[in-house]
Amino acid sequence: xxxxxxxxxxxxxxxxxxxALVRQGQEVRAFVRYNSRDERGLLGDxxxxxxxxxxxxxxxxxxxxxxxxxxxxxxKIFHLGALIAIPYSYIHPFxxxxxxxxxxxxxxxxxxxxxxxxxxxxxxxxxxxGTARYTPIDEKHPLQAQSPYSASKISADKVAESYYLAxxxxxxxxxxxxxxxxxxxxxxVIPTIISQALKDEKIRLGNTDPxxxxxxxxxxxxxxIEIGNCDEAIGKVVNIGTASDLSIGxxxxxxxxxxxxxxxxxxxxxxxxxERSEVMQLLSDTRLAQRLFQWKPRYSLEAGLRETIEWYRExxxxxxxxxxxx
Numbered sequence: 001x002x003x004x005x006x007x008x009x010x011x012x013x014x015x016x017x018x019x020a021l022v023r024q025g026q027e028v029r030a031f032v033r034y035n036s037r038d039e040r041g042l043l044g045d046x047x048x049x050x051x052x053x054x055x056x057x058x059x060x061x062x063x064x065x066x067x068x069x070x071x072x073x074x075x076k077i078f079h080l081g082a083l084i085a086i087p088y089s090y091i092h093p094f095x096x097x098x099x100x101x102x103x104x105x106x107x108x109x110x111x112x113x114x115x116x117x118x119x120x121x122x123x124x125x126x127x128x129x130g131t132a133r134y135t136p137i138d139e140k141h142p143l144q145a146q147s148p149y150s151a152s153k154i155s156a157d158k159v160a161e162s163y164y165l166a167x168x169x170x171x172x173x174x175x176x177x178x179x180x181x182x183x184x185x186x187x188x189v190i191p192t193i194i195s196q197a198l199k200d201e202k203i204r205l206g207n208t209d210p211x212x213x214x215x216x217x218x219x220x221x222x223x224x225i226e227i228g229n230c231d232e233a234i235g236k237v238v239n240i241g242t243a244s245d246l247s248i249g250x251x252x253x254x255x256x257x258x259x260x261x262x263x264x265x266x267x268x269x270x271x272x273x274x275e276r277s278e279v280m281q282l283l284s285d286t287r288l289a290q291r292l293f294q295w296k297p298r299y300s301l302e303a304g305l306r307e308t309i310e311w312y313r314e315x316x317x318x319x320x321x322x323x324x325x326x
Contacts, residue, residue, distance in 0.1 A: 136284055
């Protein structure tokens with residue numbers, strides 16, 4: 001089988017994608033950020049019988065030599081490695097530029113120099129669109145950097161585009177809307193609501209008016225795998241989402257109903273984004289994904305939430321509920 005590199009393999013989406021690829025019988029190399037504790041991030045959550053079925057390589061996207069070694073011998077790359085927390089990007093924006101922009105450039109250039117690369121799937125985010133100027137949002141929607149995080153991702157997307165246009169590097173870009181599911185950090189809104197609903201007496205959130213298009217992790221992973229097998233997607237940016245949205249306030253009510261608890265929802269000032277940085281609506285147009293590789297979401301929001309709630313019930317002790325991780 002072809003050797004597949006997954007960058008950011010220790011993260012939320014990366015760990016689920018790595019698991020799915022291994023279950024398919026792919027020979028997977030998982031690139032994780034080095035730390036002195038030999039931690040592999042969320043790869044440790046994979047079932048025990050899968051733990052020895054993939055190769056783990058530690059390094060840092062900011063180091064071109066580490067990236068070059070990780071790329072060597074691979075035929076397909078899923079590039080998910082990135083800094084993602086929007087609140088943290090307000091504090092240390094240069095870290096996002098170095099990791100997301102320069103790190104992506106290192107990966108693309110290493111791939112260009114390698115003889116073996118047949119396909120690169122670069123990961124974007126719906127945050128690059130900013131507040132919707134029209135809905136549903138298709139891939140032609142203007143890009144707007146309303147946070148340092150989104151600015152770094154727009155830049156990374158454009159670097160990927162340039163390597164396709166200038167050097168004919170076979171890059172396809174997948175742009176998922178708001179993914180949720182088991183293993184996600186409590187910095188994300190759905191785990192935040194679920195964990196507080198299960199343990200606390202009230203739900204503390206930021207602005208509850210923004211509307212989001214929430215996509216379950218299994219549908220996101222399937223999107224990655226299917227675009228990775230689609231020749232026609234090379235050189236294109238492709239959205240995946242549910243083509244439906246709801247407000248954060250409505251989301252909280254839905255989760256509380258599924259959990260079976262009544263909780264007061266409060267706004268906490270430290271969780272509120274700067275006014276001009278808040279993205280008020282994201283709602284996907286996924287017709288291109290349907291046309292190119294027949295992708296449609298299979299999970300309803302409620303079905304995905306039920307599986308996610310069950311996972312947090314069983315794993316709540318791992319988290320500091322109510323804190324505000326950046």
